[in-house]
Structure formats: structure tokens, C-alpha cells
Amino acid sequence: MKKIVPLLILTLIFVSSCNKKNTRNLAKNSTPPKAEKKPVNLEKHGDIRVDDYFWMNERDHPEVIDYLERENDYYNKLTEHTREFQTELFEEMKGRIKEDDASVPFKRNGYWYYTRYETGKGYPLYCRKKDSLDNSEIILFDNNEMAEGQAYFNQAGYSISEDNKIAAFGVDLVSRRKYTIQFKNLETGELLKEKIENTTGRAVWANDNKTVYYTRKDEETLRSNQIFKHILGTSPEEDTLVFQENDETFNTFVYKTKSRKFIVIGSSSTLTSEYQFTTAENGDSDFTMLQKRERGLEYSVAHYGEDFYVLTNKDNATNFKLMKTSETATGKENWTEVIPHRDDVLLEDVDIFKDFLVVSERTNGLNKIRITRWDGTVDYYLPFDNETYTAYTGTNVDFDTEILRYGYNALNTPSSVIDFNMVTKEKEVKKEQEVLGGKFKKENYIMERIWATARDGVKVPVSIIYHKDTKKNGKAPLLQYAYGSYGSTIDPSFSSIRLSLLDRGFIYAIAHVRGGEYLGRQWYEDGKLLKKKNTFTDFIDVSKHLIENEYTSEKHLYASGGSAGGLLMGSVINMAPELYNGVIAAVPFVDVVTTMLDDSIPLTTGEYDEWGNPNVKEYYEYMKSYSPYDNAFAKAYPNIFVTTGYHDSQVQYWEPAKWVAKLREHNTSKNKILFYCDMDAGHGGASGRFEALKEIAKDYAFLLDLENIDK
Incomplete structure (x- = not known):
């Protein structure tokens, strides 16, 4: 018997080798389409x-x-x-992939939100828990059920009303990045009747829990060119056109500031930016121009307290600088410098907290995360010890916190999600990517x-x-x-x-x-x-x-x-x-x-x-x-x-x-x-x-x- 088994194995190897040679020969004889x-x-x-x-x-x-x-x-x-x-x-x-995996939860407006996967399933489940992670799980969306019978499925995330009762979400079933926005009652699990077609899939809630802003695409070019306002419970045909971007070299988008105080409409091209804003309290106020577009002037805005913080290339700041301006006087002539332009440092992004400003920079190709107190008493960088890593700030939705969440990985180091105490400088690794096998x-x-x-x-x-x-x-x-x-x-x-x-x-x-x-x-x-x-x-x-x-x-x-x-x-x-x-x-x-x-x-x-x-x-x-x-x-x-x-x-x-x-x-x-x-x-x-x-x-x-x- 011991002699038969090796002989059988050799036979199988020979047959497999012959099959590979045959398929190679067939391939050689195949003629490419003309x-x-x-x-x-x-x-x-x-x-x-x-x-x-x-x-x-x-x-x-x-x-x-x-x-x-x-x-x-x-x-x-x-x-x-x-x-x-x-x-x-x-x-x-x-x-190598952990199939029953989950993201690190983050807290927003009384709920902990996270995404998880189940073994053997290819799509995520979006979930939340009220108040404590020890409480029972609420499944907001099971993409595995939603994708059944579809050749292609993609959900463009979701956004929750301020009273936590309604979720707006976008779905693409074709892979043309044309999303249909729908609404789900999170208390009953029912889908609302209205469907908004041909959008980017993202909706932004006003604070009145009934008004949402969204971006619609041009039917032919798929350019994001219109911002509409929708009132929950009404027909999308009745939606109000709030802004139309007529310049074909620009796209438009809408978002809410981290402070939840303003709804912001942005327009951007490769070289030029423009923003306008309105109060997020209700959907009745007109939008105010922050700074009109000027060719070559790029800027982006965040909000804190009574000021807008402006990341901009104004005055030939090739690598960008940070400025601020009052809510009531937003034109560029009112902008004052917070972080000056530096020839050797690219200023990429900012995260604003109650006591801290966190700046994402790039020096000689390497990511840097700089932490400063608003009062100027603290200013330091997170330490990283090699030249082939990636570091970035993560989901930081709270203002009044000492904790910065950031991510880190390197070419040979799996990803980690880290909570860093900006006062004590202690860090807690919330999750490390598992490589199975x-x-x-x-x-x-x-x-x-x-x-x-x-x-x-x-x-x-x-x-x-x-x-x-x-x-x-x-x-x-x-x-x-x-x-x-x-x-x-x-x-x-x-x-x-x-x-x-x-x-x-x-x-x-x-x-x-x-x-x-x-x-x-x-x-x-x-x-x-x-x-x-x-x-x-x-x-x-x-x-x-x-x-x-x-x-x-x-x-x-x-x-x-x-x-x-x-x-x-x-x-x-x-x-x-x-x-x-x-x-x-x-x-x-x-x-x-x-x-x-x-x-x-x-x-x-x-x-x-x-x-x-x-x-x-x-x-x-x-x-x-x-x-x-x-x-x-x-x-x-x-x-x-x-x-x-x-x-x-x-x-x-x-x-x-x-x-x-x-x-x-x-x-x-x-x-x-x-x-x-x-x-x-x-x-x-x-x-x-x-x-x-x-x-x-x-x-x-x-x-x-x-x-x-x-x-």
C-alpha cells in the first residue's frame, strides 16, 4: 500500500502537468479577436x-x-x-482576512456607530448601540440582504437626523456612481416612500429633522452640478433647487460643519474653490457667500466657536497656510494668519477640538501630525520612527474631548486605530489589523x-x-x-x-x-x-x-x-x-x-x-x-x-x-x-x-x- 500511494500521487502530478501543458497548447493556438x-x-x-x-x-x-x-x-x-x-x-x-471583523466604534449624539462583517458574507452591516457599548445592537443596514439578486451593489454610507430617528442613504445598483437616495425610519425599520434619483448618494440634514440637502448629477456628463433641498414626506418633484453650478469646469457638493452650526455648499475645480453657508437650524435661510471664486485661489473651511478656519493657498502659499475669519466678516480681506506658509511643509488638513488644533502635514514625503493648544502652551508632533509609514487622523466627531483618534500602518506593519490623549500623551491601541494564517x-x-x-x-x-x-x-x-x-x-x-x-x-x-x-x-x-x-x-x-x-x-x-x-x-x-x-x-x-x-x-x-x-x-x-x-x-x-x-x-x-x-x-x-x-x-x-x-x-x-x- 505504501508503494501505491506515492505512485498515485505521481500519476496525479503527471496528469495535472499534462493538463496544464494541454491548456497552454490550446492557448498558443488561440487567435486573438480581430x-x-x-x-x-x-x-x-x-x-x-x-x-x-x-x-x-x-x-x-x-x-x-x-x-x-x-x-x-x-x-x-x-x-x-x-x-x-x-x-x-x-x-x-x-x-488572511478576518471575516467576522468590525470597525472601532465612535460616538455621535448619544449612539455608538460601527461597521461589521460576518463570516462568509461580502458586504458590511452598519450598526449602532445607544449610550453604552454594553447595550444591545441595532442593525441599521444589512448590505448582504440589500444586495441579494443584484449583479452590483454599493451603499454610499448614510446620514442620521439630529433626533436619531431617520437615516438617509444612497444606493448604486449599476456602478455608474449614480445613487438613489432613500430614507429609513429607524424606529419602525420601514422605508419611506420617496426616492431621489441621480444623486451622489449623500444627504445632509438640517437641525429641524425634516430638511435635507443633496447633490444631483447632470444626466449626461454625471457632473455634480445642482444642490437641492428636500422636505421629508414630500415628493422629490417638489424639491427646491438651492444652487446650480453653471461653470462646466466646476463640481458642487454640500456638507455640515463639525460644529453642526452651518450647512456649507462648496464649488471646486482643479485650481479654484468657492464656499457659501447658511445656518443649519432650519431649511429656510438663504446662503451667504464666504469668499467668491477667484481663479487660482483654493481654500477649504472648518468652523469653531465664532470663526471659520480657512486652509488656503492665498498670496502664493503653494504649500498652503491656515487662516481664520469671523462668521460675520468672511471675505479674504478679513482673513488672519494662524499657521504661516512654509516652503518645505505641505499643510494637508486640520482637525478642530475645543482645546486643541490638530494639523496634518507632510515633510519630505512623510506624514506628520502636529498638536497645538489654542492658548499656545502646547505644540508637539506625534513620533514616528521610519520612512515607509502612513499616519492619518481618523473619525473625530467630538469637539469637547482630549482624545485624538488616528491611524497608523507601514509597508510591513498592519493597520492600527489609536486613541491618543492630547493632554497626558498616553495612547491606547483600539484595534490592530489581524493577518490570519x-x-x-x-x-x-x-x-x-x-x-x-x-x-x-x-x-x-x-x-x-x-x-x-x-x-x-x-x-x-x-x-x-x-x-x-x-x-x-x-x-x-x-x-x-x-x-x-x-x-x-x-x-x-x-x-x-x-x-x-x-x-x-x-x-x-x-x-x-x-x-x-x-x-x-x-x-x-x-x-x-x-x-x-x-x-x-x-x-x-x-x-x-x-x-x-x-x-x-x-x-x-x-x-x-x-x-x-x-x-x-x-x-x-x-x-x-x-x-x-x-x-x-x-x-x-x-x-x-x-x-x-x-x-x-x-x-x-x-x-x-x-x-x-x-x-x-x-x-x-x-x-x-x-x-x-x-x-x-x-x-x-x-x-x-x-x-x-x-x-x-x-x-x-x-x-x-x-x-x-x-x-x-x-x-x-x-x-x-x-x-x-x-x-x-x-x-x-x-x-x-x-x-x-x-x-
Whole structure:
């Protein structure tokens, strides 16, 4: 019997190996879909671009659906040999997550609020307890029940009336970020009749418990352009239009100040802000302008006592400064300085308490949390002891408290939620993220921050993590990630999911390229508009630095980015395809010129200050010089995996679909170009916390397969 068992195992291994070889052979014999060419001439400024695949822009056309389904079928055939491995990766990543998990409760208006998950379920339960955490639980929303029968489900949080009796909440069932607001009686559990369609999903209560303000979207562009007032118990058709944002480069939004004294309407574009306010006591008062918009003047407001606190770039304060002004005299001429502008410190946010001001700063790329007393007797920073961490203030709803709640994690350190006493300086860790499975030990992973020299001499920071057993000899596979747009900073944060790569010998690197704000506001300014190419060349120069210093080699270097980071991926493989063995581009913004010329597409007009307005010839020509779709010519492209969602409202599905067709047409290498379109998802991918892991398993299987790693 002892001899039979090993023989059986060997037989199973042989059969499995044969099956994998067979599926690989089938994949090799599979032919990628061929998109029909239907040339359309696109003319601007006397320049003609020929778009052979413009026909894909017609949503829901049978020919378009057929093409996307053929692409998905081709992807499935070429990856059939990794299907079992994808499942193993999914189970492995899921196995590290505590399924019966809950957030740290916070208290608001007499109730403790928290979110929890149950084992085996993919959606959260929103809950509360009255007065004490020892009291019985009240389930406000069970998203698992609400999502039953839906291909996609997302609840945009909720807001509670001041008397704690009614909850307003928004639901999206399509993944187009068009939410329907509904109301729930928390005493009876009944849903009220009224439904408000085509909103951002958020509602703001006046203090009278019957008036709510909400933001409605333009039906075609999905731009948030109107603020309405709704009276509970009335038809949404009777709602009052409070404010309309007519400038197509602006979006509008509404919120209540932490002091609960004011309702605030904000309007913002990339470069300019404007706020107006009214008392929150009832819904009858008119709004008062805080400071009229001036191009280039950015500001945001918080309220405390009898003053507004204004975070602003006024007077060329590139990294922002903090000012304050009386409720009764709010124009910029009345603003007085609280924290001055500093060239080397980016002022990111403030949290206001009765006795303390807490300031979130960034110095040399690192998060800092500064705590000061209003009377000036206390001024100190929370201590952090490495260069690859993320720290941020958390949910702090109370004014009259000495406790600051903040979060902390690092590339090798799971997230913690910490309550810090600003008087005694004692801290209490309220929760540490659990990494299940028994294998994770933070000391097994090495973190580094290095600096690569860009071609113009600028130093670009890179955050790196790898397993201690991984050798830096040029043979290790390395995944390099970046975003690099909108001033959005990718901080070096922990991921239990990423362990599936690190434990298989991968190095992971975040390139903090220009276009984000990692090194301050100027870092962003130097990676936008007519300086956008700095983002792409920074990424390439980081890649070269990693190769030169033997972190990896061209045969083992991989790149990844999504949305505007997908634009980065497209530009990088046009400019330096030889550096990478594989690239993952998720929901990639790659047809820049055509999209930015179409003001009917969501986000377009509001982003002229980010990318430029191509109706102006200078910006048109600059965009065209880097737009991935317009620059896909004959070259040896690396292996590429492109993903998108059919309902994506931010990067329309046709951009990656057209790009893949053109890449295949011009690719001179034998490397594979794969494309997968989730027909039920949008920009954020599949809904549910575990469904998202299946998407990541696809990505990881693509990378690991290229490294011939299958277990």
C-alpha cells in the first residue's frame, strides 16, 4: 500500500502537468479577436487623426457587446492553465482576512456607530448601540440582504437626523456612481416612500429633522452640478433647487460643519474653490457667500466657536497656510494668519477640538501630525520612527474631548486605530489589523526608501518592501507601481494581499513620481498640464535605477497602474517598452485627446486644469504627443494585461478596448496582450470585499505565470 500511494500521487502530478501543458497548447493556438477597422477622421486645429476603432464608443451596440465578449473569451482561453492557481491565490488572500471583523466604534449624539462583517458574507452591516457599548445592537443596514439578486451593489454610507430617528442613504445598483437616495425610519425599520434619483448618494440634514440637502448629477456628463433641498414626506418633484453650478469646469457638493452650526455648499475645480453657508437650524435661510471664486485661489473651511478656519493657498502659499475669519466678516480681506506658509511643509488638513488644533502635514514625503493648544502652551508632533509609514487622523466627531483618534500602518506593519490623549500623551491601541494564517511576521520583511535620479537631475523617492530571503542580485521579479496625477499621493501602506507576491520572491516598489503631492504642492505642479511628461519619465528613470542597482532586471521587471495610472502605463510602454516583461493597466485613461475633446463625457470639462484644454492648440499638440492611443506604433511591446468595467463612468470602457485593438495591430513581439471587461462593474471594479480579491488574483496570476511560478 505504501508503494501505491506515492505512485498515485505521481500519476496525479503527471496528469495535472499534462493538463496544464494541454491548456497552454490550446492557448498558443488561440487567435486573438480581430476588431474591424472603420476609419473615422477626427479633425482639430487643422490636424487629422484617424481612429479605426471609434465605432466602439457606441454603448450597448450589438457589435460592441460581441467584440467585448470575444475578448473575454480569448482571455479565458489564454489563462485557462492559471484558473486553478487563481482560485488558490484567492483563497490564500481571503484566508488572511478576518471575516467576522468590525470597525472601532465612535460616538455621535448619544449612539455608538460601527461597521461589521460576518463570516462568509461580502458586504458590511452598519450598526449602532445607544449610550453604552454594553447595550444591545441595532442593525441599521444589512448590505448582504440589500444586495441579494443584484449583479452590483454599493451603499454610499448614510446620514442620521439630529433626533436619531431617520437615516438617509444612497444606493448604486449599476456602478455608474449614480445613487438613489432613500430614507429609513429607524424606529419602525420601514422605508419611506420617496426616492431621489441621480444623486451622489449623500444627504445632509438640517437641525429641524425634516430638511435635507443633496447633490444631483447632470444626466449626461454625471457632473455634480445642482444642490437641492428636500422636505421629508414630500415628493422629490417638489424639491427646491438651492444652487446650480453653471461653470462646466466646476463640481458642487454640500456638507455640515463639525460644529453642526452651518450647512456649507462648496464649488471646486482643479485650481479654484468657492464656499457659501447658511445656518443649519432650519431649511429656510438663504446662503451667504464666504469668499467668491477667484481663479487660482483654493481654500477649504472648518468652523469653531465664532470663526471659520480657512486652509488656503492665498498670496502664493503653494504649500498652503491656515487662516481664520469671523462668521460675520468672511471675505479674504478679513482673513488672519494662524499657521504661516512654509516652503518645505505641505499643510494637508486640520482637525478642530475645543482645546486643541490638530494639523496634518507632510515633510519630505512623510506624514506628520502636529498638536497645538489654542492658548499656545502646547505644540508637539506625534513620533514616528521610519520612512515607509502612513499616519492619518481618523473619525473625530467630538469637539469637547482630549482624545485624538488616528491611524497608523507601514509597508510591513498592519493597520492600527489609536486613541491618543492630547493632554497626558498616553495612547491606547483600539484595534490592530489581524493577518490570519499564522505565517505573517513583520520582521520577515525589509522596508527601504531610496532616491532615484531623474533625467533632469530631480531626486524621485521610491518606497520598497521585500521578503528578507529575497536576494538583490538582479534576478528577483519586481512590481513597480505608481499613480502620479491630481496631486493624489500614494502613501506606503500595508497590504495583506500583497504578501502573496512578497512571499513568492517579488519585490514591491512604489514610485512617488511627480504629479502627486508626496514632496509638496510643487511636486504636483511639476507633473501636470505642459509638464505631464515628467510623470512618465520619472517612472522610467526609477525603473532604470532599480535595474542598475540590481533590485531586478528587464526580464523580471513589471509595472502596474490604474485609471490615470493606466495612462502612465500606456505612456511608459510607448516610451520604453524594453524595460518591462509585463504591464498591468487597470481602467486605463489612454485615449486622452479624444476624451478631452468630448465635453459630454463625465469628468472632461472639470479636468481642463489637470490635463489642459485641447481646444487650445498648444495643449492639443502636447496631449497628442503622449496620449497612449495616439502613439501606439510598431514596436515590441511587453506582455500586457488590461482590465476595465463596462459601466465605468470615469474611464469609459471603449478607451481600453480601442487601445488593446491598436496595440495588437502594431505589436512586433510575440508577447501576449490580454483584455478583460467586467460586464457588471464600473470604475471601482466588482462590489463586495471578496469579489475584488478575484480581480487581484487575475492580476497576480498574470505576473506569476510570466515568472513560471504556479504555486
